Amino acid sequence: MLKTAFMLVLVVALAVQYQAASASSPSIAVNTTLIASQDWVKVSFTGVPEDERKDCWIGVYSPPDANVTAINALSYPATAPWTATAAIKFQYCTADPNFASKGEGAYDFSLINMREDVVFWLFFGGINTPKAIAKTKPVSFTDTDDPRHITLALTGDPTEMRVTWNSASPDNAVLIYGFEGTTHNFTLKPNTTTYSAEDLCGEPAKTQGWREPGYIHTVIITGLKPGISKIWYQCQSKNRRSPVKNFVAAKGADPYASLRIVATADVGATEKDKCHYHWEEPDSNLTYQHMIEHGPSDLALHIGDISYATGYSAKWDLFMTQATLLASSVPLMTALGNHEQDVPGQVVYDSNDSGGECAIPTITRFPMPTPGDQREGWYSFEMGPVHFLVMDTELSCDPGSPQYSFFEKDLASVNRTSTPWVVFAGHRPMYYLDKNSNIDPHFQVFEPLLLKHEVDLVLVGHTHNIMRTCAVYNGTCQKPITQGGYDAPIHVCIGNGGMNLTPIPSTKATWTEYQAAIYGYSTIEVNTTHLHMQLFADETKELLHEFSIYRSYPRQSS
Numbered sequence: 001m002l003k004t005a006f007m008l009v010l011v012v013a014l015a016v017q018y019q020a021a022s023a024s025s026p027s028i029a030v031n032t033t034l035i036a037s038q039d040w041v042k043v044s045f046t047g048v049p050e051d052e053r054k055d056c057w058i059g060v061y062s063p064p065d066a067n068v069t070a071i072n073a074l075s076y077p078a079t080a081p082w083t084a085t086a087a088i089k090f091q092y093c094t095a096d097p098n099f100a101s102k103g104e105g106a107y108d109f110s111l112i113n114m115r116e117d118v119v120f121w122l123f124f125g126g127i128n129t130p131k132a133i134a135k136t137k138p139v140s141f142t143d144t145d146d147p148r149h150i151t152l153a154l155t156g157d158p159t160e161m162r163v164t165w166n167s168a169s170p171d172n173a174v175l176i177y178g179f180e181g182t183t184h185n186f187t188l189k190p191n192t193t194t195y196s197a198e199d200l201c202g203e204p205a206k207t208q209g210w211r212e213p214g215y216i217h218t219v220i221i222t223g224l225k226p227g228i229s230k231i232w233y234q235c236q237s238k239n240r241r242s243p244v245k246n247f248v249a250a251k252g253a254d255p256y257a258s259l260r261i262v263a264t265a266d267v268g269a270t271e272k273d274k275c276h277y278h279w280e281e282p283d284s285n286l287t288y289q290h291m292i293e294h295g296p297s298d299l300a301l302h303i304g305d306i307s308y309a310t311g312y313s314a315k316w317d318l319f320m321t322q323a324t325l326l327a328s329s330v331p332l333m334t335a336l337g338n339h340e341q342d343v344p345g346q347v348v349y350d351s352n353d354s355g356g357e358c359a360i361p362t363i364t365r366f367p368m369p370t371p372g373d374q375r376e377g378w379y380s381f382e383m384g385p386v387h388f389l390v391m392d393t394e395l396s397c398d399p400g401s402p403q404y405s406f407f408e409k410d411l412a413s414v415n416r417t418s419t420p421w422v423v424f425a426g427h428r429p430m431y432y433l434d435k436n437s438n439i440d441p442h443f444q445v446f447e448p449l450l451l452k453h454e455v456d457l458v459l460v461g462h463t464h465n466i467m468r469t470c471a472v473y474n475g476t477c478q479k480p481i482t483q484g485g486y487d488a489p490i491h492v493c494i495g496n497g498g499m500n501l502t503p504i505p506s507t508k509a510t511w512t513e514y515q516a517a518i519y520g521y522s523t524i525e526v527n528t529t530h531l532h533m534q535l536f537a538d539e540t541k542e543l544l545h546e547f548s549i550y551r552s553y554p555r556q557s558s
Helices: 003-024 048-057 286-291 314-327 360-365 401-413 448-454
Strands: 027-030 040-046 057-061 089-092 106-110 119-124 129-136 148-153 161-167 174-179 185-188 191-193 215-221 230-237 247-248 261-266 299-302 332-334 379-383 386-390 421-425 431-433 437-439 457-460 467-473 491-496 512-516 520-526 529-538 543-550
Touching: 003 448, 027 119, 027 129, 040 119, 089 106, 106 529, 148 314, 148 332, 161 230, 174 215, 185 215, 215 230, 286 314, 286 520, 299 314, 314 360, 386 401, 401 448, 431 467, 431 491, 457 529, 491 520, 491 529, 512 543
Parallel strands: 261 299, 299 332, 386 421, 421 457, 457 491
Antiparallel strands: 027 040, 040 106, 057 089, 057 119, 119 129, 148 161, 161 215, 174 185, 174 230, 191 215, 230 247, 261 520, 379 386, 431 437, 467 491, 467 512, 520 529, 529 543
16 A cells, blocks of 8 residues: 555656656747738747857748758858857847746747748758757748749830749749739740759858759830830749739830939848848848838849848848839849858959859849940940930959940930930949048049040949939039039938948048938939939938939030
């Protein structure tokens, strides 16, 4: 009897001890396993020992079988957490204010559809020496096969519009469209492509940062009446259709048309759940949001350093989700910057600023009307009263180079009767500010061309601030001989789109009219005789600075 009672007590004690041990085992769970893109998932974690709490974190990974083994740190521009497959994003367990005392907590994550299921991993050891402890069940998306990342772009022909989109499958991709006010629908089969890790040029793009980009479809709608045709369209992939989108055909060259432009550079992408991720840009979502809210625009310009993915493919998905709200209704024209294109041995600057991407992810998503190879990213187009020339600042622009020859031929061909204004754009600046005021001799080699062909405005980025020069040539402010006559280009840096701000000097250069280190975006309005540009702040939408250029029409002879 006593022996039986003793055995019973022992069994109960062992059971209690087992339950206590089980209760304290580290675990992680999600409150749902099926969501739509951009929905929220609550992740709960418990059982974290006190000595592991300081270095505990939650990583978001996709696909579910992603390799989370710890690796040695990679070189620039790679960033921790150092797992074999990069985390899409992560959050420290201490983000829950009660975690430190209890060893348990929860956090709400927002997830976007990246074409594959997602899991959450619980890690100890910090982001530099991670130890994978436990993971959740996979979270799937109801809209995995939906077309997404829809963008418009000009082709150089105002009777056309390019439409590009992304999907998980190459199957049954088609564009359905029609003219507003008619009942007839048209369908177009796109050119469908993708790229592999082998197409890229280095780390982390080929290794830690790689994930499948899905399929990119692009098609050109033809037969449009410039500035008149109103088009509705839907992108289809695997029999799933996007919501109906709309655009107005681009304006052709017309000196009497008005043009409304939104412009930015050096943007990146923002996680709305405030998680940590590669090269965080907490204000970049506001830039695109405000460009949308500013009102109907004819054109959007993004002058380089677009997503700042720099080898981490998941960040392209984040950026495209952010940008498509604007770019699906307004043509978005881009320039290649150092963080899209630069890899050693292929560019002037011989850096790895693209993280091994060597422009492939960018030109696949944003095909531009270049005269040749998309990786030689110079091109021009006309819209309304403006001739636009976009350069590739990462490739040679020295006299005798293919790019310089393009400048000469293109600028000489401009008809100032049909397009009285010329706007030149490129990522790296000729005139710029950091702790000092600077003029880059690398770009001054073509400054005489800008003056000779009476370029009116130069838009640049790269330095993460805003700056406007006077009408300047060779570091000296110029004045027109007569009212409405030509003086010199005004250079405007709009590199304040989202990436960490660059300090400005305490005093202005003689050629600087305005300078500020504030996140923001810009607008440009152009008609026959006036160009008016405004610079706005992201956080407050405050108008920071504005200026106008007046030119008589027809243009006066120099």
